[in-house]
Amino acid sequence: MIINFGSINIDHVYQVDHMPKPGETLFSKGYDKFLGGKGMNQSIAVAQARGKLIHVGAVGTDGQWALDEIRGLGVSLDHIITLSDKPTGHAIISIDRKGENQIVIEGGANQSFTSSMIENSLKNNSGNGWVLLQNETNLAREIVQAAKEYNMPVAYAAAPFDAETVLSLISKIDLLAVNQGEAEALSRTLGVPLEEIPVSQLLVTLGQDGARFYKNNERFDQKAFQVEAKDTTGAGDTFLGSFLAMHDMGCTLAEALEYAAAASAIQVTRHGAATAIPSREEVTSFLHERKSG
Numbered sequence: 240m241i242i243n244f245g246s247i248n249i250d251h252v253y254q255v256d257h258m259p260k261p262g263e264t265l266f267s268k269g270y271d272k273f274l275g276g277k278g279m280n281q282s283i284a285v286a287q288a289r290g291k292l293i294h295v296g297a298v299g300t301d302g303q304w305a306l307d308e309i310r311g312l313g314v315s316l317d318h319i320i321t322l323s324d325k326p327t328g329h330a331i332i333s334i335d336r337k338g339e340n341q342i343v344i345e346g347g348a349n350q351s352f353t354s355s356m357i358e359n360s361l362k363n364n365s366g367n368g369w370v371l372l373q374n375e376t377n378l379a380r381e382i383v384q385a386a387k388e389y390n391m392p393v394a395y396a397a398a399p400f401d402a403e404t405v406l407s408l409i410s411k412i413d414l415l416a417v418n419q420g421e422a423e424a425l426s427r428t429l430g431v432p433l434e435e436i437p438v439s440q441l442l443v444t445l446g447q448d449g450a451r452f453y454k455n456n457e458r459f460d461q462k463a464f465q466v467e468a469k470d471t472t473g474a475g476d477t478f479l480g481s482f483l484a485m486h487d488m489g490c491t492l493a494e495a496l497e498y499a500a501a502a503s504a505i506q507v508t509r510h511g512a513a514t515a516i517p518s519r520e521e522v523t524s525f526l527h528e529r530k531s532g
């Protein structure tokens with residue numbers, strides 16, 4: 240079981256020739272609206288991998304479109320509240336011709352989590368799987384503290400990266416997920432090399448270079464599958480959600496890493512974040528083709 244205290248965003252996505260420079264006004268080459276939010280992307284990855292999931296989250300009264308998308312992708316709305324005084328979180332995303340992105344987020348309802356949301360989701364699941372969170376919601380410290388009280392390991396995606404927040408949580412995190420830039424920033428802040436960051440499990444996603452996983456002084460390397468990327472938005476979220484789901488369902492680390500690499504390879508060949516995440520069947524047949532081809 241994965242209990243994900245996760246952000247929900249409406250992603251407004253603009254295709255651009257290049258990223259705008261300071262002071263530059265740019266026409267977009269295309270616009271789309273997608274379901275996103277690092278938290279929801281990770282939840283969809285868990286659900287697509289057929290992992291057990293509770294998504295705890297919040298939207299505003301303008302969030303019906305997002306709720307319909309979430310339900311349509313197989314995630315229960317039971318622990319998602321609708322707030323009357325906050326807008327749904329959203330992201331303004333520019334995608335350039337290489338599929339690279341630049342993202343600005345507005346927290347909205349994601350910043351209005353309450354203690355009762357934590358209590359209601361954990362009270363019947365003590366000791367049952369992982370608590371997952373990212374840095375797009377409020378109450379991170381309370382969520383981590385409650386997870387410890389309910390005897391559940393914590394996986395934390397330190398994105399958007401904030402050194403102070405990571406430092407305040409790190410002693411209680413069991414699995415830390417970062418990308419290469421975040422890993423370097425954290426190493427610098429702590430003054431230690433990557434492999435000495437003090438967590439028992441560290442996942443570093445490296446984009447086209449795959450991923451590295453460190454567990455109790457052991458290192459596992461996962462290569463990326465080569466694909467033509469159209470949109471890399473949510474690729475790291477796809478990797479983490481897929482990996483955690485497979486890990487939680489009892490796969491070996493090598494199997495979980497390979498599944499996650501395949502899921503994110505497929506995801507970047509499609510537009511959008513959450514809706515681009517492949518099903519378990521799609522990942523299985525992709526792996527079969529790549530291994531036999």
Ligand code: RIB
Nearest residue numbers: 248275276277330473512
């Ligand atoms: O990681 C990608 C996500 O970051 C997007 O879906 C956007 O909503 C932002 O939260």
